[in-house]
Amino acid sequence: MNLGDIWNSIFAFDNYGEILALVQNSVWAGAVLGLLGGLVGTFVVRRDLAFAVHGISELSFAGAAFALLIGADVVTGSLVGSVAAALTIGLMGGRARSKNSIIGVLMPFGLGLGILFLSLYQGRSANKFGLLTGQIVAVDTVELQVLAIAALAVIAALVIVWRPLGFASVDPEMAQARGVPVRFLAILFMFLLGVSVALSIQIVGALLVLALLITPAAAAQKVTSSPVLAVVLSVVFAEIATVGGILVSIGGRIPISPYVTTLSFLIYVVCAGAAAVRKRRGGARSSPEALTPPVRVESGV
Amino acid sequence: MTAPGIDLSTVTEDGGPKGLGVGESRSGEASAVALRSASLSFGPRTLWQGLDLDIRPGEFFAVLGPNGSGKTSFLKVLLGLLPLTSGSAWVAGRPPGGAGGEVGYIPQQKGFGPDVPLRARDLVGLGIDGHRWGVRVRRRETDTEIRRLLERVGAGGYANVPVGQLSGGELQRLRVAQAVAGDPAVLLCDEPLLALDLNHQQAVSALIDQQRSETGAAVVFVTHEINPILDYVDRVLYLAQGEFRVGSPEEVMTTEVLSELYGSRVEVSRVNGRIVVLGLPDATTHLHHVHDQPALALDQHSEEDGS
Ligand SMILES: Nc1ncnc2c1ncn2[C@@H]1O[C@H](COP(=O)(O)OP(=O)(O)O)[C@@H](O)[C@H]1O
Numbered sequence: 001m002n003l004g005d006i007w008n009s010i011f012a013f014d015n016y017g018e019i020l021a022l023v024q025n026s027v028w029a030g031a032v033l034g035l036l037g038g039l040v041g042t043f044v045v046r047r048d049l050a051f052a053v054h055g056i057s058e059l060s061f062a063g064a065a066f067a068l069l070i071g072a073d074v075v076t077g078s079l080v081g082s083v084a085a086a087l088t089i090g091l092m093g094g095r096a097r098s099k100n101s102i103i104g105v106l107m108p109f110g111l112g113l114g115i116l117f118l119s120l121y122q123g124r125s126a127n128k129f130g131l132l133t134g135q136i137v138a139v140d141t142v143e144l145q146v147l148a149i150a151a152l153a154v155i156a157a158l159v160i161v162w163r164p165l166g167f168a169s170v171d172p173e174m175a176q177a178r179g180v181p182v183r184f185l186a187i188l189f190m191f192l193l194g195v196s197v198a199l200s201i202q203i204v205g206a207l208l209v210l211a212l213l214i215t216p217a218a219a220a221q222k223v224t225s226s227p228v229l230a231v232v233l234s235v236v237f238a239e240i241a242t243v244g245g246i247l248v249s250i251g252g253r254i255p256i257s258p259y260v261t262t263l264s265f266l267i268y269v270v271c272a273g274a275a276a277v278r279k280r281r282g283g284a285r286s287s288p289e290a291l292t293p294p295v296r297v298e299s300g301v
Numbered sequence: 302m303t304a305p306g307i308d309l310s311t312v313t314e315d316g317g318p319k320g321l322g323v324g325e326s327r328s329g330e331a332s333a334v335a336l337r338s339a340s341l342s343f344g345p346r347t348l349w350q351g352l353d354l355d356i357r358p359g360e361f362f363a364v365l366g367p368n369g370s371g372k373t374s375f376l377k378v379l380l381g382l383l384p385l386t387s388g389s390a391w392v393a394g395r396p397p398g399g400a401g402g403e404v405g406y407i408p409q410q411k412g413f414g415p416d417v418p419l420r421a422r423d424l425v426g427l428g429i430d431g432h433r434w435g436v437r438v439r440r441r442e443t444d445t446e447i448r449r450l451l452e453r454v455g456a457g458g459y460a461n462v463p464v465g466q467l468s469g470g471e472l473q474r475l476r477v478a479q480a481v482a483g484d485p486a487v488l489l490c491d492e493p494l495l496a497l498d499l500n501h502q503q504a505v506s507a508l509i510d511q512q513r514s515e516t517g518a519a520v521v522f523v524t525h526e527i528n529p530i531l532d533y534v535d536r537v538l539y540l541a542q543g544e545f546r547v548g549s550p551e552e553v554m555t556t557e558v559l560s561e562l563y564g565s566r567v568e569v570s571r572v573n574g575r576i577v578v579l580g581l582p583d584a585t586t587h588l589h590h591v592h593d594q595p596a597l598a599l600d601q602h603s604e605e606d607g608s
């Protein structure tokens with residue numbers, strides 16, 4: 001395979017309009033997941049749960065692989081796997097640091113199980129590969145509806161607990177003193193995270209869920225310290241990555257995940273670069289909204 | 302543990318009864334904070350027992366004692382984060398933890414990470430409505446209230462600075478603003494002066510006392526160091542060696558009382574209106590316990606106002 005062939009596998013725009021019409025549902029699915037990922041991601045980043053997302057997605061993969069093996073519904077399988085993992089981590093209690101070793105133990109176990117189930121599975125290998133790396137499965141209208149309803153339910157729950165969850169995420173001790181049910185919110189959020197991971201896996205695959213649930217929010221946090229703006233940017237970045245990734249990918253022959261992850265990585269790099277430049281220009285206290293930037297009296301030199 | 306603690310303050314300035322004996326059974330609902338036969342133990346270790354206490358609205362109540370004597374645990378009981386081993390407690394007329402908005406809390410100082418997406422104004426906003434369900438709808442009113450609180454503690458100049466970039470003193474002013482949002486009936490402060498320079502110690506103490514005198518809030522102020530708040534303190538709870546003493550600073554901060562409490566000779570003297578305590582058992586390991594010995598630097602970690 002020469003470079004030209006590789007290029008043509010990655011980017012192909014023949015008959016773009018016709019293909020776009022065919023994968024319309026996938027684009028919508030991507031838009032729904034972008035919204036979900038952008039919103040959930042802001043809390044993932046604030047609660048320092050990046051590693052947990054990874055652990056959950058491995059177990060979600062194991063659940064999906066098991067469902068594939070026994071001929072059950074794959075979405076249900078991945079949902080069961082990820083919610084079980086998320087609740088386990090949530091009930092473990094403690095702060096992120098003490099959880100990380102538990103997650104580190106869960107992760108290879110889940111991945112190992114998943115690979116075991118896939119090895120036993122006799123069906124189409126495209127199904128196997130898709131679970132790990134994502135694919136544009138031709139999302140039919142019913143699937144899109146189920147996805148949209150599930151995502152909207154998660155978002156509605158997030159909106160209801162928005163303020164206390166944010167309080168508990170950044171300032172837990174104070175939140176608890178003010179009567180916020182910190183522990184309940186932690187477990188509820190893990191449940192919502194589990195559902196979100198299972199939904200995201202349908203598009204980007206188990207290995208690359210981080211690109212949807214973490215990178216956009218982390219990038220947003222680089223460029224703003226306003227909580228509201230951080231959420232807006234996180235959603236915008238996630239939409240660019242998913243919808244943009246799908247639109248670029250549809251002509252080529254490879255799964256969608258490399259497009260999505262590359263786009264979200266590029267967004268992060270740009271944001272991190274912008275943050276670094278601003279820091280150098282404005283000193284430690286710079287922030288885009290700062291009313292009074294630190295004033296240094298210039299000596300005559 | 303031999304003798305339980307003794308309440309030295311049986312009579313207030315206005316002549317009314319202040320401490321209640323173990324046998325008395327007033328419910329304590331009129332007090333800002335009330336404890337009845339309260340004790341707290343971790344396993345075999347008793348931090349205090351037989352504690353009967355009524356803190357009045359508008360009272361400035363200090364909790365003193367060496368490291369590990371149970372000062373933070375005392376506040377955690379009042380916050381409802383730690384159950385009493387025995388006895389009962391009320392805060393703002395409710396069981397601990399049940400009075401949500403009526404309790405303001407200033408936690409033991411802990412900084413924020415540099416990347417936390419939170420500006421000074423957002424931190425104060427959390428104190429106003431962070432505990433409510435849903436998303437913030439009444440933005441303008443909340444913004445006005447945030448601005449008022451920021452001005453009140455002199456933090457208007459760094460309203461939009463991320464909390465991870467603030468100095469200890471700046472952050473502590475915000476903690477005061479956050480805690481007094483909604484004018485709570487009880488202010489619980491856990492070593493709010495720790496790691497602050499003298500200026501900020503005075504400023505933060507004055508802010509807390511100002512809130513007390515303007516709103517009638519009861520202040521429970523945990524501290525290593527009584528001198529920065531000596532002008533404000535009505536009564537002191539001194540915890541040491543599993544025992545306690547309650548009374549005015551004049552009653553508790555004496556050579557006799559502290560020597561008895563520590564079970565060894567402790568010298569208390571007054572120099573220029575400040576209280577100096579010498580000979581504390583662990584004074585060699587914790588310089589902070591030497592109550593403002595003039596020869597020592599007041600604060601080992603004094604830091605600059607970083608703007
Ligand atoms: N949850 C807990 N379980 C067991 N021991 C505890 C717990 N919390 C505090 N302690 C112990 O109780 C003692 C008092 O702690 P603390 O209230 O933090 O003291 P202070 O604030 O006066 O320094 C310490 O020896 C501490 O180790």
Ligand SMILES: [Mg+2]
Pocket residue numbers: 372373374409
């Ligand atoms: Mg303490």
